[in-house]
Structures are given as C-alpha cells and as structure tokens.
Amino acid sequence: MTVAAEYGGTRPEAGSDPEKLLVPVLSAFWDEPESWTLETYRRHDGYAGLRKALAMPPDDVIAYVKDSGLRGRGGAGFPTGMKWQFIPQGDGKPHYLVVNADESEPGTCKDIPLLFANPHALIEGIVIACHAIRSNHAFIYLRGEVVPVLRRLHEAVREAYAAGFLGKDILGSGLEVDVIVHAGAGAYICGEETALLDSLEGRRGQPRLRPPFPAVAGLYACPTVVNNVESIASVPAILNKGKEWFRSMGSEKSPGFTLYSLSGHVANPGQYEAPLGITLRQLLDMSGGMRPGHRLKFWTPGGSSTPMFTDAHLDVPLDYEGVGEAGSMLGTKALQCFDETTCVVRAVTRWTEFYAHESCGKCTPCREGTYWLVQLLRDIEAGKGRMADLDKIDDIADNINGKSFCALGDGAASPIFSSLKYFREEYEQHITGKGCPFDPAKSTLWADNDAHLGVNA
Structure with missing residues (x-):
C-alpha cells in the first residue's frame, strides 16, 4: 500500500510531483500499528463526520452527499446521493442498507484491505447512511473466504456497539442502528446486487428481474439501498471535511478520491489512493513502472470484465467519463498490467x-x-x-x-x-x-495451477 502527501488540486497534471498525486484519506493510517482499532480511528477524526450528520435532518444529509458528487465505487459509478434519494418515505415499511463487500472481480483488491486496515470508516459511513435513508438495520455481505477480515470486522462492530456508535440512541440522537455481518459462500454472481439480496435472504444467489428495483422492493421486499464498501466508507470524510473539499479533487463529473488497485507485471503492486482523473502513466511513474526490462502490452482499467486497453491508452484520464470515451469502463479501478511476455x-x-x-x-x-x-x-x-x-x-x-x-x-x-x-x-x-x-518459460504471470485470476493483487 502507498500513501503520500495530500493533493488539493483538480485533475492531476502530467509531470507533477508523484508524491503530490496521491490522496491518503481512506488509506491515511493503514501503516500504523493496530490501525483497525477504534482508538486509532478516533485519533484520526473518527466519528466526527457522524456527529455532524446527526445534527442535520436526514434529507439534508442526502442532499449534501448528492451535492458532493460522490459516485458509487463498486463499478457502475451511479451517484450515491441519488441512490439514497430513491428510497420512498412514509411508506410504513422498514428500510434496509446493504453493503456489498463481496469483492470478486479478478484483479480487484480494494475493499478487502480497506476493511482489514480501517473497518471503522465503513461502520461510521453505515450509521450516516442509515440516518439519511431512515433505516434501523444494515447488513454487510462479506466474501466468506477472507476469514481474517471477517474476524476483524466482527471486532470493529463490537467496539462500535460498546462505544455507543451502534445500537440504541446513538450519541443521544434517538437513532437506532443494528449491523449484521454476513459471510457469503464465495460466488462471483453474488456481487450483483439482486443476487446478493437473494443470497442474504437464504436463497440461491441469482439475479432478479427488474423492475421492481431494490429501492422499491429489495431485501425482504422492502426499500433497500445497496452500496459498495468504498462508497459508504468515503461518506464520513465528506461530512467531516466538506463537500467543497471533496470536489476540489478529481474532475467535474467524477470528483473526489478513490483507490486504484495496481497489479500484474508492475514493479510495485498495491493500493494507490489518488484523485479520479489520474492516468496509468502517472501511477506507473510513481510505482516504479513495469518490471525491469519489460514493457506494457495491455491492461484493464476496471478488472477483467472491462474492455482491455493497450500502451496507446496510458494517458487516458482514469475517471468515469475519460475511460468511457476511450471505449472501456472504469469499473472497480483494478489496473491489471501485462507485459510483452503475456499471451x-x-x-x-x-x-x-x-x-x-x-x-x-x-x-x-x-x-x-x-x-x-x-x-x-x-x-x-x-x-x-x-x-x-x-x-x-x-x-x-x-x-x-x-x-x-x-x-x-x-x-x-x-x-x-x-x-x-x-x-x-x-x-x-x-x-x-x-x-x-509465446514461450511460457518467459512469463511469470500464468502458472499451470492458476485457474483464473493470474494477478499479483
């Protein structure tokens, strides 16, 4: 993982100091001892955003997140505040928040390290989101194979309950939120939001016919918001530091910071938290480039399910509009880089x-x-x-x-x-x-027993 000095401008310019291109917000203290604990999180303004959110009416919180321009970090890039706004009010039904932590896309590895190193960012974001959509129940659907993350997440939820950030009358506001951590069985299809809901209800994970959409009839046929881990974890910083601060990074239509997962034939794979609109060339410059003696052949901007790019696309802005105009999708920002030895x-x-x-x-x-x-x-x-x-x-x-x-x-x-x-x-x-x-002996990426992923994430 990589962190650096805060960047406060708009889209990163070519030739900029690499250290100033990174924006450590979610990853700011991943390298500290016991970064996952409530004590460490509170030392870094933990739950300050929640206090500000609870002082605002729910509709104002939705409007604030909408004005910030935060877009879903799970792949589609749908505006987060707008998704919250779709929840019908006064319908007499319980509302649910479901966090999609079933990170399965080949090459994607951002939500899992985020939950492992800084789970309280997600929990704080959950409480803010529940306040906004008037929900008392939240579910975290976690990929079941990552048992260490599951244990750490359970401990973070326990700490939050003990400190009064979850449960009844949170911080004296009258808000009640209960969080359930659910471990899935490791099906890629359960990363699709309606298949995830079916799995959460105890059925076989298969996508549903839409409409109705989850906002109207989601979990248990009630209004439901399904958000990605990074989307929800980004909300506390927006409430704490302000929507203008968030909009000062990235591009006009894709503002803010995000986590880029750099993997494959690169010198230093890892997580690089930067403003939307940075380019792969800039990320490679700061990460040491491709492995010594080799050159980039092709790469994916958002995991294997997004159309691949070549070395001719090194300067494509990595935001939703820039990647879309170039013929692919930003997706989960899983930058898998392959050199000339790869078939x-x-x-x-x-x-x-x-x-x-x-x-x-x-x-x-x-x-x-x-x-x-x-x-x-x-x-x-x-x-x-x-x-x-x-x-x-x-x-x-x-x-x-x-x-x-x-x-x-x-x-x-x-x-x-x-x-x-x-x-x-x-x-x-x-x-x-x-x-x-191609001579397989020259490639380090594809091993005979490597069934499908083929990345060093």
Whole structure:
C-alpha cells in the first residue's frame, strides 16, 4: 500500500510531483500499528463526520452527499446521493442498507484491505447512511473466504456497539442502528446486487428481474439501498471535511478520491489512493513502472470484465467519463498490467473460464455462451482453431452482450471484443502457427495451477 502527501488540486497534471498525486484519506493510517482499532480511528477524526450528520435532518444529509458528487465505487459509478434519494418515505415499511463487500472481480483488491486496515470508516459511513435513508438495520455481505477480515470486522462492530456508535440512541440522537455481518459462500454472481439480496435472504444467489428495483422492493421486499464498501466508507470524510473539499479533487463529473488497485507485471503492486482523473502513466511513474526490462502490452482499467486497453491508452484520464470515451469502463479501478511476455489468447481464455465457471446458469445467453466461448478459445490457444472461429467467438460474445440477465454476461464479452480489436493478429498466429507463439518459460504471470485470476493483487 502507498500513501503520500495530500493533493488539493483538480485533475492531476502530467509531470507533477508523484508524491503530490496521491490522496491518503481512506488509506491515511493503514501503516500504523493496530490501525483497525477504534482508538486509532478516533485519533484520526473518527466519528466526527457522524456527529455532524446527526445534527442535520436526514434529507439534508442526502442532499449534501448528492451535492458532493460522490459516485458509487463498486463499478457502475451511479451517484450515491441519488441512490439514497430513491428510497420512498412514509411508506410504513422498514428500510434496509446493504453493503456489498463481496469483492470478486479478478484483479480487484480494494475493499478487502480497506476493511482489514480501517473497518471503522465503513461502520461510521453505515450509521450516516442509515440516518439519511431512515433505516434501523444494515447488513454487510462479506466474501466468506477472507476469514481474517471477517474476524476483524466482527471486532470493529463490537467496539462500535460498546462505544455507543451502534445500537440504541446513538450519541443521544434517538437513532437506532443494528449491523449484521454476513459471510457469503464465495460466488462471483453474488456481487450483483439482486443476487446478493437473494443470497442474504437464504436463497440461491441469482439475479432478479427488474423492475421492481431494490429501492422499491429489495431485501425482504422492502426499500433497500445497496452500496459498495468504498462508497459508504468515503461518506464520513465528506461530512467531516466538506463537500467543497471533496470536489476540489478529481474532475467535474467524477470528483473526489478513490483507490486504484495496481497489479500484474508492475514493479510495485498495491493500493494507490489518488484523485479520479489520474492516468496509468502517472501511477506507473510513481510505482516504479513495469518490471525491469519489460514493457506494457495491455491492461484493464476496471478488472477483467472491462474492455482491455493497450500502451496507446496510458494517458487516458482514469475517471468515469475519460475511460468511457476511450471505449472501456472504469469499473472497480483494478489496473491489471501485462507485459510483452503475456499471451493475450491465454489471458482471455483464463478469464472466460472464470466467467463460465461463475455463471449462475439462470439465463441461456450467459450459461451456454460462456461454455462455447471456452471450448473455442481452448482450441485456438492449443493451435487447433480455424480462422472462422474468430468470427464465431465474436458472434457468440455479441449474443451474450446486453442479452443476459445481469452484467456477468457483458463482462464475459468485454475481453473478447477488445482483444479481437487490438490483438486479432495474435489470434491468427495461434491458428496459422498451430499453437501459441509465446514461450511460457518467459512469463511469470500464468502458472499451470492458476485457474483464473493470474494477478499479483
């Protein structure tokens, strides 16, 4: 992890001092001893934002977060305040807040270290959000494999209850909030918000048909807000330091700070907290660049489910608009970087195997499409493919994209489209040369037992 001096400008300029490009807010004291404890958190203005929020009417808190421009950090970038505003009021039903901590996207590793090093930022954000949407119950849906994080999160919740930040009459405000930490069973599909809700209710995690949307009929058919960990954890700093402070960073339509997960063939992988709009070139400059003696070949701006970029996109602003205009999505800001030793066909095949394995099977385009993509890609990688297979995988991906029940299908199609766009010649070399032209001995990224991720996150 990397932290540095606070940056107070707008979009980072090329040639700026690398140390001034980073914005340590959520990661400001990750390297301190026992950073996860309530004592450490309170030394760094912990729960100061909550006190300010409780002094405001709930609707004013929603308006404040909306005015700050905070956008969801889980992938879609939907305005957080607007999502809160969708919750109907005066309906006589209980309202729920669900925090999506089921971090599963290949290459993404921001929510888990955040919860491990600074869980109270999330808990404070939860109480503020519950006050805003008039909720008394919050759920944290955590990826079950990360047992150390689960234990640390349970301890943080216990500390918050003991200190009066959770439970009844929080800080004398009359607000009552109970938090339940739920460990999932490790299904990628449960990162989709409606599949997560089904799983939380005890059913098989599969996406729901919408409408109705969760804001109207979510958990237990009641109005529900589903937010990402980083989205909620960013709220306390906004309330404490002000919306103008938050808007002083990033770009006009994508303000604020965020965590970038840099992994793969880079000299120093890790978390880099910076203003939205920084570029991969700037992040590589401050992280030591690609591994010595190698150059960047391709990279993902938001995990494997976002269309890949090449070294021609090093200066694309890493905000929602900049990445979108360049033909991809910012997603979870999982910057997986691959050097020239990496076979694109092999990489895309491993990703597609992952999506085929994780498909819930509810809809035909995704269930059947990902299966056949894997068969064709394996043949191409092994040198058994035909030229017609390239058009076939493109056609299958097109039949999945936008036609599946949830975004998993779109994510599976993205690497196919983008790799054919930028590296079709490499696919053709596998076919004409009857095998992979790359020497696996030269690559450190793909091990035989590496089933699907292939990142050093």
